[in-house]
Amino acid sequence: MKRVLFRVDASSAIGSGHVMRCLTLAKKISTVAQCYFICERLPGSLEEFIEAQGFSVYLLPAGLSQIQQAERTIRLAGEKYDWVVIDHYQLDIAYESGIRAIANRVMVIDDLANREHDCDLLLDQGAVESTRLKYRSLTPEGCQLLLGVNYCLLREEFFAKENAYHNESDRLLVSLGGSDPHNYTDKVIKALLSIKWEQPVDIVLGGKSPWNQQLQAEYADKTFIHWHIQCDYMASLMRGAKLAIGAGGSSHLERCISALPAIVMTVAENQEQGSADLAGLNVCINLGKAELVNETCISAAITELWNNDKKLASMRRSAAAIVPENGVNKVVEAILGLSKSNEC
Incomplete structure (x- = not known):
């Protein structure tokens, strides 16, 4: 062997x-x-x-x-x-x-x-x-x-038939990297609270993220938030979401194979060109560098997209065509x- x-x-x-x-x-x-x-x-x-x-x-x-x-x-x-x-x-x-x-x-x-x-x-x-x-x-x-x-x-899970896209989803997926060292997840949560969000939100964090306990404690009373720590079912979460807020990099490919529209913030320099390119292909909305994006910008992007079924359907088709x-x-x-x- x-x-x-x-x-x-x-x-x-x-x-x-x-x-x-x-x-x-x-x-x-x-x-x-x-x-x-x-x-x-x-x-x-x-x-x-x-x-x-x-x-x-x-x-x-x-x-x-x-x-x-x-x-x-x-x-x-x-x-x-x-x-x-x-x-x-x-x-x-x-x-x-x-x-x-x-x-x-x-x-x-x-x-x-x-x-x-x-x-x-x-x-x-x-x-x-x-x-x-x-x-x-x-x-x-x-x-x-x-x-x-x-x-x-x-991963194989992204190609499993049981992870077929759920067309009637009302869930928002938030995943800004396994460690999210700058706690951009908190910025997204605050943006959601500013528009009095009540739809289900799935938040994914890595097991070694330094913010796991702090975030879960701070927002323990927000029953619409569902926490997923070091999960091994990301494909299921993506296929079950209506929209994602996430980072660039390989997450783009996972969202594309899942036909999942996204609002993207880049968390590293090497994510910038790819995110810009995919935004040009109608796959995502690129807000730019996460460190420069404020809560108002995030909440405005969510508000604009969430109920725009025609735009979301168009983005789903564009995303699904990327990864063959x-x-x-x-x-x-x-x-x-x-x-x-x-x-x-």
């Missing part, structure tokens, strides 16, 4: 998105490979959650340089791996070259196209075709590029295809 090592982190500052998409890939490929994770020990890290999914986790001490991380990875992880998969904005060619000693092949998952890589396979599920030339200058000759939504790493099929299968096929060529 093949062996695959994932180098990925989660924290209160980073969020959980990188780990979640690596878990999606690990679960899919685990039928033919033993998968392991190596993560830095950070506040809000998710090693226990990863282990609960059935994968072993090696822990790196915080504060190491890339070269030191590579050396420690080799010491901790030990044996040779068919693939080392790296999903980390702070790692580049220095780390990737350093772990070649235990990696037959290296795969990078990226969204930024802003640094040089030493890899055999690179995935950017949010990239447009014009990004291909940029990545070509950042990767070695012969590196296979998997670019665009055809290769998106969405289960891209994780194509990613696994590419990994296994390169593995076979390596054996020849």
Whole structure:
């Protein structure tokens, strides 16, 4: 059986998105490979959650340089791996070259196209075709590029028939990232209260969000709010919602496959272009940087959209056309295809 090592982190500052998409890939490929994770020990890290999914986790001490991380990875992880998969904005060619000693092949998952890589396979599920030339200058000759939504790493739940869209929903979904370190969720709740909101609201937070207890205590008397902490049924929540308020990034793809219109606030610089592009395609309303968006702006956007059935139906159709099929299968096929060529 093949062996695959994932180098990925989660924290209160980073969020959980990188780990979640690596878990999606690990679960899919685990039928033919033993998968392991190596993560830095950070506040809000998710090693226990990863282990609960059935994968072993090696822990790196915080504060190491890339070269030191590579050396420690080799010491901790030990044996040779068919693939080392790296999903980390702070790692580049220095780390990737350093772990070649235990990696037959290296795969990078990226969204930024802003640094040089030493890899055999690179995935950017949010990239447009014009990004291909940029990545070509950042990767070695012969590196296979998997670019665009055809290769998106969405969990199996998003393709389950039982998660079909509920057309008569009156529920609002709020999800601003697994950690939401700046507590933008509170800003949304205050915006809802300012317009005397009474419809059901599903609020999703990660298990390591620093605001979980505070928010639930502060709004305990608001019976229209339903809390979902580190839930494993996001697809069901999305398919059961009329409208979402959320962040950019991979959440866009989850909402698109769920045909869910959204009001979006970007919580990281790398979310800005994709959110603007999708707003131009009538998939979402893009309010811009979350730090600059006030409660009045949020409440106005909700008020404008909520009862506009024609606009919402149009946005649902636009969203549903974005993500064509289960891209994780194509990613696994590419990994296994390169593995076979390596054996020849």
